[in-house]
Amino acid sequence: MTGILLDISSQLFHRSEFSATALERATDAVIDTLGCMIAGADDAGVAAVTTAFQSQSAGGGSLLVTGGKTSVSIAAMVNGTAAHALDFDDNFHPARAHASAVLVPALMAVTSADSPISGREFLNAYLIGLEAQAAVGYGVNPSHYNRGWHGTSTVGAIGAAAGVVRLLGGGNEEMAQAMSLAISMASGPKGQFGTLAKPIHAGIAARNAVEAAMLAMSGAAGRLDILERPQGFLDLFGGEEARGWADWRLDETCIIESRGLVTKLHPCCASTHRAIDALLDLVHENALKPEDIVAIDTKVGVSAVKNLAYLSPANAMQARFSMQYCLAVALEKGSLSLADFTDAALDNPEREALMQRIGMHAYTAAEERGHERLAHTVTLTLRNGEVLQKERLHANGALEMPLNSQQKRIKFANCLAWGRMTFDQTHFDRLADLGRQQSVYALFNWFLSTTAFD
Structure with a gap:
């Protein structure tokens, strides 16, 4: 069976080199998301998710931004909810999604002390996930978003599943299957905006991405033409003006270079x-x-x-x-x-x-x-x-009007302060060196332990 998903995954699977600019922008996105996660860790939605799954959280090794460790799925959901809790996390126009609020918690959840993953591997997986979000979004947006679907918890989850497979060392077919399974989990109406359900969408999306990837790598499978076939994603979710993927091709320039992310300057929609x-x-x-x-x-x-x-x-x-x-x-x-x-x-x-x-x-x-x-x-x-x-036409923080380095550091420091955590310039500088870290788990564990609550 062939389909658009296999075409997308085949092209993404063979992308192994990223420019210095792409890696730098991905690093910025990870740092910004970590700051938003800490700022949002005390939010009511995060508390609800933590309480709801408390009895299932024992025994895992995945880091929680709220402190401690838990299972992979719950870590992805808690941290994803925290990342989006205050609506201060980035936007990604091709997916009409809060891309990093899904990608970073999902990827972070599958890192562990037992299986060291380097910073460069983490950034590569992030960039693959972002490309996958853009590829899926290409066929349905803006019609999908305008129809009322929250792209963060639909397109965002599908693309992030590809990134998780990449980080776990899966193959081309497994990447396509992970996206297929994530399509079966896609959900989230924009009618929930202005309620605690909206940030929980991001948490659910991160969890779905992780679980779809793990299912695919364990042999679970769906249809590889589920994007484009009758009763598939385009048919049900696309809206009246969705264009499909007949003209989609992976560009030689990474999407984070050509389209970029919007790093928010204001903590609101x-x-x-x-x-x-x-x-x-x-x-x-x-x-x-x-x-x-x-x-x-x-x-x-x-x-x-x-x-x-x-x-x-x-x-x-x-x-x-x-x-x-x-x-x-x-x-x-x-x-x-x-x-x-x-x-x-x-x-x-x-x-x-x-x-x-x-x-x-x-x-x-x-x-x-x-x-x-x-x-x-x-x-x-x-x-x-x-x-x-x-x-x-563009907000401050967009590719066309980027935040400067001082604005990024101030935002990060403000997020830590809002989360009642101490900020030291070392935190920002070491995270900025993410691409050269031998163990991203050790880096995140150090960061969360040294930014202790006041």
């Missing part, structure tokens, strides 16, 4: 980021104060409007998915931080009044048709009658 950045551009360019502005209007994609369902958020999780709240905080404070997304921070009558002056509307379906990406626009009406407008 990415659907708000371009509007936040456009607003702050206007504020800085025109030396504006909140009292200068009568009204703010945003024009964003259809999926962004659907994602940002909370005009007046009732809790911190909903606030991450509220354009009104995020823009009001940005205008008031000049930036957004983890401290802005607590239940206590929402109790602010002046900010609530400002939120009433913020509107949001979407491009029409006709306007979006044929475009992979359209700019998000912010229009300000000033008290003096002047109207200012700014477009953003």
Whole structure:
């Protein structure tokens, strides 16, 4: 039996060399994700997952960001949930997924003290998993995402399964079968955004990736044409405008070089980021104060409007998915931080009044048709009658507008501080040397043990 999955895995399986740029960007993604995992370790969703599976956690050797060790599956789920808990982890546009929140916990879960895996092997597996996510996403996105599927827990899990097989030393057929089995586990509606279920999607995806890979390497098998066949992934999940994989080919340039990841500067839904950045551009360019502005209007994609369902958020999780709240905080404070997304921070009558002056509307379906990406626009009406407008096609942190090294270190330090852990420059520097480490398990174990809770 042949199919698209075998074509994808065959091309990925034979990719063994990655450029210095690709390895550096993968290292950055791992460090950023570890920081997000630590920041999110105390979140209610992580606590729920930990409590739910506590009785099954004894005897494993996989590291937990919350402390201790557990089984491979539970480690992947707990750490994946922590990585995505605060919505501060990266985005990957080709998959429409939080790629690293699935990949890093899944790969981390299958490392052990008994079977040393080098840092370079870990990074190679990460890059293979990212390519697999992009390949699967190629055939269904943006239609799949716009239909309402959370790509993190669908496309993200399928691609991550390929990365886990690579890390475990599996073959071409096993990689294809792991992706086939992960398709049978794919799930997660975007209607859950703004609830604890959303970060748990990432945890489930990481667990599914690990279990699909382990099943495939133990002889379990599915159809290798399950992406494209009737009643397969494209048919059921693709949406009306999905293009399929007839034209897909693995590019010579690694996807992390050609498309990159979006490293988040703001701890909230990415659907708000371009509007936040456009607003702050206007504020800085025109030396504006909140009292200068009568009204703010945003024009964003259809999926962004659907994602940002909370005009007046009732809790911190909903606030991450509220354009009104995020823009009001940005205008008031000049930036957004983890401290802005607590239940206590929402109790602010002046900010609530400002939120009433913020509107949001979407491009029409006709306007979006044929475009992979359209700019998000912010229009300000000033008290003096002047109207200012700014477009953003890319958010700060994207490949086109990357964070600098200082911004990355500050974010990492802030994540550790939010997780009540001590930060030392040594932590960042040694993690940055990931590709030259003989044992990635030893590195992660050292990191988690030395960033002890205050």
